[in-house]
Amino acid sequence: MSHSTVPRSRAEAKKTDEKTGKKASASGGAAGPQGKRAGKLSLRLRFRRDRTLILMTLPAVALLLVFNYIPIFGNVVAFQDYDPYLSDNGFVAMFESPWIGLENFERIFQDSAFWHAVQNTFVLFTLQLVLFFPIPILLALVINSVIRPRVRAVAQAIMYLPHFFSWVLVVTVFQQIFGGAGIIAQTLRQHGYDGFDLMTDPGIFKFLVTAEGVWKDAGWGIIVFLAALSAVSNDLYEAAAMDGAGRWRRMWHITLPALRPVIALLLVLRVGDALTVGFEQLLLQRDSVGPGASEVLDTYVWWNGIRNQDFSYAAAAGLVKGVVGLALVLTANKVAHLMGEQGVYKK
Amino acid sequence: MTPNAASASSGPSRRSFLASTAVATAAVAGGMPLLAACGGGQEGNQDGTTSGKAAEKILPTFVASSVIVPDLPSKNGSSAGFTKAIDLNSLKTAVPKKLGSGSSLKIMAPMWGSPPSNDNPYYTAMNEAAGVKVTWQNQDGNTYDEKLGAVLASSDIPDVVVVPGWNLNGKIPSAVNAKFADLGPYLSGDKVKAYPNLAAVPTDAWQRGIFGGQLRGIPMPASYVPNIVPFYRKDIFDAKGYELPASPDEFLAWAKEATNAKGKVWACDDLKWSAFNIYGVLNGSDKALWWDLRDGKLVNRIETDEYLEALEWMRKLYAADVVHPDAKAVKGDASNRFTAGQSLVFNGDISYWYSTTAEQNIQKSDFEIGAFDIFGPDGGDPTIYATQPAGIFTFVSKKASKQQIKDFLALANYCASPYGTKEYMLTVYGVEGTDYTLKDGMPTKTTKGNNEVFGAYDYTGDPASYLAHPDLPEIAKAQVEWQQRMGAFTKKSSFYGLTITEPNRYTNLANDFEQLEDDVVRGRKKISDVQQAVSDWKAKGGDGLRDWYKKLLDDNGSAAN
Numbered sequence: 001m002s003h004s005t006v007p008r009s010r011a012e013a014k015k016t017d018e019k020t021g022k023k024a025s026a027s028g029g030a031a032g033p034q035g036k037r038a039g040k041l042s043l044r045l046r047f048r049r050d051r052t053l054i055l056m057t058l059p060a061v062a063l064l065l066v067f068n069y070i071p072i073f074g075n076v077v078a079f080q081d082y083d084p085y086l087s088d089n090g091f092v093a094m095f096e097s098p099w100i101g102l103e104n105f106e107r108i109f110q111d112s113a114f115w116h117a118v119q120n121t122f123v124l125f126t127l128q129l130v131l132f133f134p135i136p137i138l139l140a141l142v143i144n145s146v147i148r149p150r151v152r153a154v155a156q157a158i159m160y161l162p163h164f165f166s167w168v169l170v171v172t173v174f175q176q177i178f179g180g181a182g183i184i185a186q187t188l189r190q191h192g193y194d195g196f197d198l199m200t201d202p203g204i205f206k207f208l209v210t211a212e213g214v215w216k217d218a219g220w221g222i223i224v225f226l227a228a229l230s231a232v233s234n235d236l237y238e239a240a241a242m243d244g245a246g247r248w249r250r251m252w253h254i255t256l257p258a259l260r261p262v263i264a265l266l267l268v269l270r271v272g273d274a275l276t277v278g279f280e281q282l283l284l285q286r287d288s289v290g291p292g293a294s295e296v297l298d299t300y301v302w303w304n305g306i307r308n309q310d311f312s313y314a315a316a317a318g319l320v321k322g323v324v325g326l327a328l329v330l331t332a333n334k335v336a337h338l339m340g341e342q343g344v345y346k347k
Numbered sequence: 348m349t350p351n352a353a354s355a356s357s358g359p360s361r362r363s364f365l366a367s368t369a370v371a372t373a374a375v376a377g378g379m380p381l382l383a384a385c386g387g388g389q390e391g392n393q394d395g396t397t398s399g400k401a402a403e404k405i406l407p408t409f410v411a412s413s414v415i416v417p418d419l420p421s422k423n424g425s426s427a428g429f430t431k432a433i434d435l436n437s438l439k440t441a442v443p444k445k446l447g448s449g450s451s452l453k454i455m456a457p458m459w460g461s462p463p464s465n466d467n468p469y470y471t472a473m474n475e476a477a478g479v480k481v482t483w484q485n486q487d488g489n490t491y492d493e494k495l496g497a498v499l500a501s502s503d504i505p506d507v508v509v510v511p512g513w514n515l516n517g518k519i520p521s522a523v524n525a526k527f528a529d530l531g532p533y534l535s536g537d538k539v540k541a542y543p544n545l546a547a548v549p550t551d552a553w554q555r556g557i558f559g560g561q562l563r564g565i566p567m568p569a570s571y572v573p574n575i576v577p578f579y580r581k582d583i584f585d586a587k588g589y590e591l592p593a594s595p596d597e598f599l600a601w602a603k604e605a606t607n608a609k610g611k612v613w614a615c616d617d618l619k620w621s622a623f624n625i626y627g628v629l630n631g632s633d634k635a636l637w638w639d640l641r642d643g644k645l646v647n648r649i650e651t652d653e654y655l656e657a658l659e660w661m662r663k664l665y666a667a668d669v670v671h672p673d674a675k676a677v678k679g680d681a682s683n684r685f686t687a688g689q690s691l692v693f694n695g696d697i698s699y700w701y702s703t704t705a706e707q708n709i710q711k712s713d714f715e716i717g718a719f720d721i722f723g724p725d726g727g728d729p730t731i732y733a734t735q736p737a738g739i740f741t742f743v744s745k746k747a748s749k750q751q752i753k754d755f756l757a758l759a760n761y762c763a764s765p766y767g768t769k770e771y772m773l774t775v776y777g778v779e780g781t782d783y784t785l786k787d788g789m790p791t792k793t794t795k796g797n798n799e800v801f802g803a804y805d806y807t808g809d810p811a812s813y814l815a816h817p818d819l820p821e822i823a824k825a826q827v828e829w830q831q832r833m834g835a836f837t838k839k840s841s842f843y844g845l846t847i848t849e850p851n852r853y854t855n856l857a858n859d860f861e862q863l864e865d866d867v868v869r870g871r872k873k874i875s876d877v878q879q880a881v882s883d884w885k886a887k888g889g890d891g892l893r894d895w896y897k898k899l900l901d902d903n904g905s906a907a908n
Contacts, residue, residue, distance in 0.1 A: 083851075085522035090500030172678070180672020181611060181689070189609045199676045202871055287677030290866040306493055308855045309517025 078104055078316035097312075104316035114317065116292070117300040120206075124277040124296060127210050133270065135214055136221030137263065141255065143222060144229045159219025167280045170216050174208070175199055202293035205285070212281060228262045229255065264341035272329025272344075275321050297321045394848040396635075397557045398903045405531050405562045406554060407539030412547035414439045415767035417813065419827045423834025424571045424733065426812040428827035430820035432789050433767045435779070441544055441764035441771070446757035447478020450750050454481055455498065456509035456806055457488035463799040469777040473804055476773060477761040479754045483803055492516060499526055504744045507755055509806045510564075512633065512738040517855065520848045524559030527742035531562045533756055542756055544763035549811050551844045552737040558846055564740030565759050567809045571733040572830040572837050573630065576700065577621040578685065579692045581717035591719065594726030595625060595660050602669035605691055613671040616681045616693035619661050619868055624721045626657035627730035634849065634857070635842035636732065638896050645841070645893050645900070649860055649881050656724065658877065661868040675869055686714070697830070701814075701822045708819075718829050721836070731837045736844060739806050759808030766815045774804050789818050841905050842896070853892045856884060 047054065080097040084090035108114050139159065146152045162170070177183050180197035189195045198208060232254060240250050279298040286294045295303075297317070305314025329344070336343035397405065419428030462485035463470075474481055484505055486494045492514040498504060499522040510523065532538070539546045549568055556564035584591070589605065592598040602614030623631060629648035630636040637648045648654050664670050671690045673679045685693045686707055700716055707714040723729040741759070743752050764770035772790070776783040782796030792800065816823035863880055866872040881889075 083518060083521070084496070084500035085518060085525045089502035090497075092502075093500070175673070175676060175678045179676055179678065181613075182672075185672070186609075186611060195608060195672075197672055197675070199678070200672070200869065287865065288675075290869070290871045291862055292866065292871060306496070307516070308858055309496055309519065310855060 075315060075319050077312050078319045080312055082312040082315070084311065100312075104313050105320070107313060108317050108320065113291075113295065114300060117295045117297050120293070121275055121277055121296040124206055124209060125274045127206050128213060128277060129270065131207075131210050132214050132218065133267070135218045137225055137259065139218060140222040140225035140229060140259075141251065143226060144255070156219075156222075159222065161219070162216045163220035165216065167216075167284055170212055171281070171284045174212055178208075199285075200288050202289040205289045205293040209278065209281060209285070213278065224262055224266065225259060228259050232258045261341055264336050264339065265344065268329065268332040268336050268344050271332035272325060274328050275325050394850045395899055396842075396845045396847040396903060397560050398554070398845055398905075401560075402554060402557060405535050405557060405560075406550055407534045407546060407548075407562075408537050409548075409550050410540060410543065410546040412441075412544065412765050412810070414441055414765050417766075419824060421570075421812070423831045424837060425827050425830035425834050426570045426814045428823045429766045429813060429815035430817060430823045432817035434788070435772070435785065435790075438769040438772060439767055441768040442477075442761050445476070445478045446542070446760060447754040448750060448757075449478055449480060450748070450754035451480045451482065452507055452751060452755055452758070453484060453505040454507040454509070454807065455484040455486065455505040456803065457491040457511060458485035458802045459488040460802055461798075462803075467799045468781050469796075469799045470803070472773060472778050473761075476770070477758040479758045481758070485803070492519075495519060496522075499523075504746065506744050506747045506751055507741060507807070508744070509739065509741045512735065512740065516858075518851065520558070520854075521851070523563065523742060524561075524848075526745060527558070527563045528745045528747060528752060529561035529563060530565070530743065530752070530756070533752060534562055542760035542763075544760045544765070544810060545756070545808065547765070547810060548763065549736065552811075554844050555735060555737040555846050556740060558740075559848065563742055565742075565808055566737030567739040567741075567806055568737050568812045569734070570812045570830055570834075571736045571839070571843070572834045573624055573632075573731060573734050574697050575620040575624065575694050576697045576829065577618065577692060577694045577719040577721065578700065579717050579719060580685070580688065581715040582713050583688060583691055584717065585715075591717075593722050595722070595724060597726065599660075599663060599667065599669075602664060602692075603667055606669045608668070611689055613690050614669040614692060615664065616671050616684060616690045617661075617674040617677075617868075618664065618670075618692065618694055619657075619864060621694045621719075621721065622657040622661045623654075624731050625729060626653045626660070626724050628653045628657050628732070629840055630732040630734050632734045632738070635845060635847040635896075636735065636840050637857070638842055638893075639732075639840040640900065640905075645897050647857075647889065647893070649857065649877070649884065653724075655874055655877060658864060658867050659874060662870060662874075665869050677865075692719075697814075697826055700826055701816050701819060704819060704822055718825070720829070721833055729833075729836050731833055733837050733839045733843050736812075741807050755807075758804075762804050762808035763810050765810045766813060776800060791818070841900060843905070845903075847899070849892065850895065853888055853895070856888050856892060860884075 041049070074094075077094060077097065079099060079101060080094070081100050081103075082094065082097040084093050086093040086096045143152060143155060143159075146155065165173075175182060178198035179185065180195060180200065182199075185195035185197065198204065201208075236254050237250055240254060245253065275297050277296050277298075279296075279302070282294050282296055282299050283302065286299065288294075291299075291303075298321075301314045301317050301321070304310045304317065333343040333345065337346065415429075415433070417427035418430045419425075421427045462483065465483055470481065470483070488511075491511065495508075495510065495514055496517070496519065498508070499519065504526055508527070510519070515523070534542070534545065545565070548566065551571075552566040552568035553562070556562055556566045558564055579591075583589075587605070589601065592601040605614040606612065620631075628651065629639055631648060638645050639648075640646075665675060671681075671684050673684060674681060674690070681690070681693050682695060682699065682703065684690045686703060700718065704714070704716055721729045721731060743755050747755070761770055762774050764774065772779075776790050776792060777796050777800035779785075779790075781793070782800050783790045783792045785791070814823050814826050816826075860880065863872065863877060867874060867877055
């Protein structure tokens with residue numbers, strides 16, 4: 001690197017950094033396409049240049065390390081007959097528990113309850129994807145079309161609010177409204193009709209769970225979309241309007257294309273998270289509909305690990321879930337690339 | 348590590364299980380769990396139990412307490428009843444000399460309610476009186492099992508740990524044997540006489556404290572008459588002129604008549620546990636009690652016709668829409684629906700009888716609870732199976748010093764003081780003037796007393812099972828008499844009174860049955876699904892477990908008499 005080019009490339013790197021910085025914030029910290037160029041700088045220089053940013057990410061990195069990375073080593077118990085009481089403490093017991101190879105995995109794959117949980121998980125995921133995912137987008141479009149700031153703020157506040165309710169509260173509210181002794185059932189009875197009970201019917205449980213999710217989190221989900229919408233320049237709308245584009249055409253040709261990268265990104269993330277369809281929410285309603293309708297992978301792991309104290313078995317089931325999840329996220333990312341989107345990361 | 352012959356002669360310990368959330372919920376509803384369940388295990392890989400001669404060497408000598416004679420003596424396995432208040436000036440003394448030397452003890456215990464601060468006047472007075480310095484680590488009783496597993500797996504176990512029998516699931520029994528001290532050197536035989544109140548704890552309760560061949564647990568004694576009582580709203584029954592149904596069929600007919608969904612009244616809440624008692628199903632509160640020797644063969648409760656009949660009857664109640672919908676959804680609090688008059692019959696722990704009457708009497712004086720006598724399947728006499736005579740245990744960590752163990756026993760001895768002593772007054776009512784005051788000679792807790800005097804010292808030592816309600820003597824009498832009437836029909840199954848540790852490979856075998864029962868009665872699964880599950884259970888190890896229990900019975904004999 002010649003002396004003269006350094007300032008240039010530094011300046012350029014800075015520009016790049018702004019770009020990647022923006023991208024990184026939208027794409028979960030992955031390096032952007034300009035990463036290669038920035039790579040020409042020495043590591044030390046890059047550290048110096050980015051020290052503020054790096055410093056700011058340290059707390060998050062520390063949390064990740066402690067709560068996400070270090071516990072990964074605990075997965076060894078999936079290959080053991082782990083007994084946490086073998087030794088003075090549960091950690092040391094990991095070194096003393098006998099190895100049993102893939103026995104836990106064999107048991108899992110032979111367990112019809114496991115496959116049942118897998119099935120429930122995928123059914124719920126599909127429903128949530130079809131019925132839940134588009135709603136925040138629609139809401140964002142509606143909110144975005146509201147001009148008066150006051151109305152807009154109030155509407156947003158009302159939509160965000162349920163996000164801050166605990167699942168216990170959400171389930172209770174639903175029980176009080178749609179339960180067999182709830183407001184609707186009692187009102188019907190008082191007018192001479194039969195009551196009804198949405199809360200204990202295993203057949204419609206998957207829709208119930210989705211509805212609860214929509215009520216609680218759809219409002220919260222619009223934040224990302226609103227942010228993306230706010231980045232669309234008004235000039236575009238004005239120009240399009242001048243050219244005679246109506247409301248629908250403006251939405252189709254300007255608004256939706258602006259949202260596309262965000263939608264693709266969230267879709268990839270969601271697919272990678274497909275096996276996580278809710279834990280507390282389902283656990284709370286387990287007794288109402290029985291495990292037949294409510295058991296998903298996460299509750300299956302809880303039941304076996306915490307309730308039955310079969311730690312190794314539960315760890316193995318969790319590991320299976322993790323591996324499948326990884327495969328899903330890689331696949332979804334690939335698909336996003338094929339569609340010409342950025343996805344979560346790019347090599 | 349057992350010096351005793353016990354572990355050598357038979358695999359000690361015991362097993363455990365289940366009782367489950369159902370039981371825990373009952374306990375919560377009732378305020379004080381009287382439930383039985385058990386656990387115990389082994390060190391190493393031993394499993395089994397300790398009974399007969401081996402147990403005799405370990406068990407403390409029984410020395411009856413003669414401090415005060417109960418108004419209603421125990422009969423047919425009932426608790427003893429106390430109905431008269433004792434004049435504070437003539438209280439007896441049960442602990443003449445302070446036994447504790449002031450050691451610090453960290454005690455982890457479940458609590459159903461908000462823990463008070465550790466320096467409240469009640470705790471301070473208790474510690475001073477017993478000669479210990481207790482730091483309480485109270486955990487939510489409803490999720491205690493989830494904490495327990497993690498705490499026992501850490502290297503930092505509290506000095507003293509309270510373990511409800513229904514939390515002895517999975518590997519907890521083996522943890523009990525691995526982590527807790529043998530109290531035999533301090534209590535076995537005549538040594539217990541140093542702690543007279545502990546010496547007055549019935550032997551069958553102590554028998555349950557033998558875990559892994561050693562006396563590790565201080566038991567909380569309980570009546571062996573099942574604690575789940577079918578309660579009904581006597582005030583409403585009287586007002587409506589209902590006659591008490593006296594058979595399952597009559598009950599169903601009455602329930603259809605009494606249900607008025609439009610008026611938000613349903614005949615009953617979930618009555619599954621009572622259904623099991625009505626149909627004579629083997630007791631479910633402890634896995635060892637699931638087995639009984641019939642015609643020379645061990646039979647498990649899930650294999651019996653009675654089990655299916657009980658489920659079928661409960662299923663009919665749900666199908667007839669006479670059960671409160673929230674019970675079907677397992678949401679909300681059954682006892683609230685009962686006090687609100689939304690359900691007319693519900694089953695709960697026997698302690699509920701007193702606690703709810705006391706609480707409701709403040710607001711509505713006409714509120715009255717009655718209890719069904721459990722009827723048989725055809726309306727005749729029932730066959731009821733006994734629950735375990737102790738269901739909650741307190742253990743001391745192996746790492747505790749000798750002095751700490753002695754001071755803990757001093758505390759247990761203090762807390763086990765019987766009714767009518769000044770130690771009892773302090774333990775149960777707190778500090779006079781602060782936690783309770785006298786109204787017409789009757790001790791009455793203040794708000795401070797209600798918030799601070801409960802739960803903590805309930806499990807660290809208890810006298811023989813008793814019910815004392817001088818403020819509502821008619822309730823104490825009704826409770827004890829119900830136990831005595833039902834006790835006359837109560838039989839002990841083959842492993843009654845024993846703490847048994849099942850081999851690890853079997854411990855989770857039957858865990859899913861409770862869920863299955865709930866599915867079946869609510870109509871989500873069929874009776875035939877239970878039969879299928881039973882044949883799966885046999886194939887997956889149930890028959891092996893049967894052989895294991897049979898050997899245990901042949902080797903040890905039964906503790907039941």
